[in-house]
Amino acid sequence: MTVHSAGNARPPVPAPRAGWRGAAGAALAAAVVSAAAAQGWPWAAAAVASAALAGALIRPRQQPAPSAPLVHTQASGLARQVVPVWERNVSSARLHAEQSMSALTESFGAIMGQMDQALQGTTAGSVIDGETVDMLVERHQPEINELLATTREIAAVKNDMQAGVQNLMESLVETARLSKEVQAIGRATHLLALNASVEAARAGTSGGASAAGFAAVAHEVRMLAGQSRDAGQALARHLARMQERVHAMKRQGDRLDNDDDELSLQAEQRARALVRALLGSLAEVSRSQQNLHQAGHLVQAELERILMSLQAQDRFSQMLGSVTEDMSRMHAWLEGADDEAAVSANKWLERLDSTYTMEEMRSSHHGTAQVEKAAEVEFF
Amino acid sequence: MSKTIMVVDDSGSFRTVVKLALQKAGFAVVEAVDGKDAVSKLSAQKLNLIVCDVNMPNMDGLSFLRHLKATAAYKFTPVIMLTTESQEAKKNEGRAAGARAWITKPFQPSQLVDAVTRLCV
Numbered sequence: 001m002t003v004h005s006a007g008n009a010r011p012p013v014p015a016p017r018a019g020w021r022g023a024a025g026a027a028l029a030a031a032v033v034s035a036a037a038a039q040g041w042p043w044a045a046a047a048v049a050s051a052a053l054a055g056a057l058i059r060p061r062q063q064p065a066p067s068a069p070l071v072h073t074q075a076s077g078l079a080r081q082v083v084p085v086w087e088r089n090v091s092s093a094r095l096h097a098e099q100s101m102s103a104l105t106e107s108f109g110a111i112m113g114q115m116d117q118a119l120q121g122t123t124a125g126s127v128i129d130g131e132t133v134d135m136l137v138e139r140h141q142p143e144i145n146e147l148l149a150t151t152r153e154i155a156a157v158k159n160d161m162q163a164g165v166q167n168l169m170e171s172l173v174e175t176a177r178l179s180k181e182v183q184a185i186g187r188a189t190h191l192l193a194l195n196a197s198v199e200a201a202r203a204g205t206s207g208g209a210s211a212a213g214f215a216a217v218a219h220e221v222r223m224l225a226g227q228s229r230d231a232g233q234a235l236a237r238h239l240a241r242m243q244e245r246v247h248a249m250k251r252q253g254d255r256l257d258n259d260d261d262e263l264s265l266q267a268e269q270r271a272r273a274l275v276r277a278l279l280g281s282l283a284e285v286s287r288s289q290q291n292l293h294q295a296g297h298l299v300q301a302e303l304e305r306i307l308m309s310l311q312a313q314d315r316f317s318q319m320l321g322s323v324t325e326d327m328s329r330m331h332a333w334l335e336g337a338d339d340e341a342a343v344s345a346n347k348w349l350e351r352l353d354s355t356y357t358m359e360e361m362r363s364s365h366h367g368t369a370q371v372e373k374a375a376e377v378e379f380f
Numbered sequence: 381m382s383k384t385i386m387v388v389d390d391s392g393s394f395r396t397v398v399k400l401a402l403q404k405a406g407f408a409v410v411e412a413v414d415g416k417d418a419v420s421k422l423s424a425q426k427l428n429l430i431v432c433d434v435n436m437p438n439m440d441g442l443s444f445l446r447h448l449k450a451t452a453a454y455k456f457t458p459v460i461m462l463t464t465e466s467q468e469a470k471k472n473e474g475r476a477a478g479a480r481a482w483i484t485k486p487f488q489p490s491q492l493v494d495a496v497t498r499l500c501v
Binding site for chain 2: 112310378
């Protein structure tokens with residue numbers, strides 16, 4: 001921006017040196033520009049505007065020189081109007097940045113909290129490998145045996161039943177023998193009755209009452225013998241049917257007996273295979289859990305580094321706060337307020353320097369190199 | 381029962397960062413936006429330690445610290461100054477006012493937690 005005097009009749013004069021106001025304006029612009037360089041985008045407009053104001057206060061030498069009082073009047077008027085606008089824009093940017101950073105920090109905090117909860121549900125645990133699976137299968141043999149206990153109990157009951165069937169068969173054989181004896185007794189009794197009848201008939205020809213009685217007894221004995229024989233035959237037939245059934249049960253039991261050992265072996269092998277498969281799946285879950293646990297710790301470490309970086313907002317805010325406060329002081333002085341530091345640029349800049357709370361700001365103010373320092377903790 | 385720490389700082393995002401670091405370590409946290417707000421909240425609960433910024437509006441951190449040490453109930457409550465101020469003059473002022481530690485921002489969460497754990501009553 002160039003400044004022209006009204007009624008441009010006087011010859012060009014050497015340009016006067018820029019006064020202290022120009023230096024103050026340039027330093028203010030420098031402070032804003034350095035903040036812009038450190039923090040980026042919100043400050044490009046402020047940097048351009050401050051450079052324009054500095055240019056207005058520090059005229060290029062080759063321009064025709066208007067009168068000094070006119071320049072000061074115009075610059076003061078310009079600053080009175082422009083500085084408050086800068087101040088409001090800077091304050092607004094500071095507020096928006098603070099709000100955005102607060103929301104971002106809260107979000108990261110929520111993520112960290114969720115990560116903590118997720119990791120609490122997992123433990124590093126120990127990896128289960130193949131050898132461990134074999135060892136665990138052997139260690140859990142009692143449980144496998146318990147699993148197979150029902151099968152073994154059924155086999156034992158079956159064996160008991162087979163033993164019972166065998167005993168039954170032996171009893172049937174004995175009973176059949178007794179049945180035959182009964183039949184034999186029946187036949188012998190029948191012969192005895194026939195002999196008694198013959199003797200009764202012989203005694204009847206001799207005459208006498210005893211002959212009739214003897215004949216009656218012989219008849220009854222013969223009847224009894226017949227019944228006995230019939231019962232024995234019926235018993236024999238019944239026993240024969242029972243023996244056939246028991247023989248059939250025994251044949252079936254003998255066949256199952258041969259399969260029983262095979263079934264027990266298969267059941268045990270299947271149980272062991274099932275336990276091994278379960279332990280293998282458990283090993284996979286354990287490895288995944290361990291990986292998740294490690295990944296979770298890495299993410300947590302990254303989140304903590306991010307939270308540390310988010311602290312930059314506080315420094316950013318302090319830098320801008322210092323600049324806006326000085327803008328306010330400048331504006332107040334331009335409006336006519338007394339200000340002891342306004343006697344010279346050096347005084348003004350000294351005061352500005354004294355308000356700084358960080359080495360970064362002092363380095364920017366003086367244009368010196370800044371040494372990055374690690375966080376310090378000092379105990380008193 | 382977890383210990384209670386008061387965090388005093390005019391930056392909301394910074395209070396959140398400090399709060400997250402302390403809560404993760406198992407501390408309960410009470411926030412205040414400046415020294416004046418902190419004074420108004422002192423009587424509401426028992427405090428085991430205070431973490432305080434220096435440069436704040438209304439009542440700065442060193443003024444709050446002096447007020448604290450002049451109050452019988454909080455005379456022995458440890459205070460850690462957590463601030464961007466790194467000049468020795470300010471540190472000496474803090475030490476004279478009764479601060480127990482001075483941590484320069486930005487801070488490592490683990491450093492703050494270690495200091496709080498060490499000084500907490």
